[in-house]
Every structure is written in C-alpha cells, then in structure tokens.
Amino acid sequence: MTGCIVRCSNIVHDAEGNYKTSALEFETLTLLGANCAIQSWEDVADLDRLCDEIGLDTIEAGAAIAVYMDSGGMEWGDAEGAKNLLREIAEGTELGRAIGNGAAAIGKRQKHHRIPVVKGQALPAWDPRPLKAAGVTYCTSAMGADHTAGLVVDPGQSVDEIARASQDAQIQMAAIDASGFCQFLMPNLQEVADFYSHFTGEKVTAQQIADIGWQCMEDEWAFNRGAGFGPDDDEMPDCMKQDAIGPAKFVWDIPMDVVNAAYKRFEPREELYTGRPS
Numbered sequence: 001m002t003g004c005i006v007r008c009s010n011i012v013h014d015a016e017g018n019y020k021t022s023a024l025e026f027e028t029l030t031l032l033g034a035n036c037a038i039q040s041w042e043d044v045a046d047l048d049r050l051c052d053e054i055g056l057d058t059i060e061a062g063a064a065i066a067v068y069m070d071s072g073g074m075e076w077g078d079a080e081g082a083k084n085l086l087r088e089i090a091e092g093t094e095l096g097r098a099i100g101n102g103a104a105a106i107g108k109r110q111k112h113h114r115i116p117v118v119k120g121q122a123l124p125a126w127d128p129r130p131l132k133a134a135g136v137t138y139c140t141s142a143m144g145a146d147h148t149a150g151l152v153v154d155p156g157q158s159v160d161e162i163a164r165a166s167q168d169a170q171i172q173m174a175a176i177d178a179s180g181f182c183q184f185l186m187p188n189l190q191e192v193a194d195f196y197s198h199f200t201g202e203k204v205t206a207q208q209i210a211d212i213g214w215q216c217m218e219d220e221w222a223f224n225r226g227a228g229f230g231p232d233d234d235e236m237p238d239c240m241k242q243d244a245i246g247p248a249k250f251v252w253d254i255p256m257d258v259v260n261a262a263y264k265r266f267e268p269r270e271e272l273y274t275g276r277p278s
C-alpha cells in the first residue's frame, strides 16, 4: 500500500554483495527449502529468483518439486536439479509443463499416491494437521488450500470451535482484501469500518464490512459450483489423514459435517469485528 510503514519486503544479497532476490519469505524458505530437503538458503534464494523470473508461485513450485522428489523422480535435497526443473518450465519441456502446472499435475504424471492439494492448490507451510481451523479454511475456501483465505494459527481449539473460527477468519480476510487494505497490516473489521466512515463521510458499520466479506465468499462459492467444483473437491487429501506429524502424531481427522458447518453463516459475535486475522 502507498505509504506503508511496515515495508515487509526484504532484499537478499550474496556474500559478495550482489543482488540475489527479493523477497525471500517464510513460505518460500519452507516449501522450496525444508520441504524439498534443500539446506542452503542461498540455493532457496536462487530458486525464488527463478520463480520470479518465470512467474511462479513459490508455494506451488516447492510443492510440485517435492512431489516429484517423493515420487522418485529426483533425489531429495538436489538443489541444482530443482533449479534445472524450473528452467525446464521456461523451456516448455513435457516435464517442465507438468511441474509448472503444479503439485496436482506432476503428481498425476508420476502416478503418485501422495499429493498434498485441495481443489488442485498445494498446501502451504501452515500444516492443517495440528491447525484444524486452518484446514477447514483450506477445504471450504473457493481457492482451495490458500493460507491467505482465512488462516487460524491456534492448535488448541476444540472441534466445536474450528468451523466458526475458520468462517470468522475467512470473512475477515475477504473483507480486508475487498477493502483495499494489505492483510499484513491486520486491521480488524471495526478499523476498516472506521476508515471508510472517515473516507466517505457516512457511517459505515463493522457489520456492513463483515457482510461484504460474506458476500465475496458466497459469490466465489457460486463461481466454483458453476465451474464444476463439488463436495468431493472439499476433501483433505489422504496423505494428510494417514501420515502423522510431530510427537503428538497429528493427522487430519475432522469429519466433513464439521467442515461443512463453515458454509452456513454463524450468528456474528463481537470477536468477528474486534479480532485481528492471524
């Protein structure tokens, strides 16, 4: 945003001071780094730069490379091989096109059983196995596994809370996106309403802003239905249900009736207006 005082974008140079890339962010470091067992941040910076030049999302690219590695196409941690894979996208080879079309496409090409996508979009670094409400967002968001659609970073919520927490976060993010604010500034809905009240000279309420967010979500869901998406596309992939993570051995174990509760609007509560998206 013009005049932003956060200025979150970093600029990365090598040891000799030469420009490598901008910005090298946490999702990129995770998906193109640890997710592919690539250890050097400088290699990840090179991969990030290649993604920028080719026009790729780094989450999807990292997931696609990792699926290719997991399927036996390449050794884990092969940084130079990963860079060459990205170059193949630019060259338009058959393998490059599959990688460039993302984790679902390369997984299908490889006939691989473990493909971490929802609605064809790769899971980001925010793992839904401990972060259940974030997982509900991935299943019900029109974009699929989109961490910008309503992230909830709270692993301690009960099953009774997660659909509502996801819906609140999705309403907040849709409203913030629609209002023109950057989500990294994390305005709450009351602050967005106050801004527009001053901006227009007319009273705008947080309820109105929340309603705009909900309307965005309904419009996007209607678009998806028209494009042929159905209930089966809301499923978390089997690998998230079967492969446990961490000492607590988290798996995705949320029944679809709990997930589907996020599609029906809850009675708004105060936290929807005053809470900040996480």
Ligand code: SF4
Binding pocket: 001, 004, 005, 006, 007, 008, 009, 182, 183, 184, 185
């Ligand atoms: S992405 Fe958002 S927080 Fe970062 S510099 Fe731009 S406006 Fe500011």
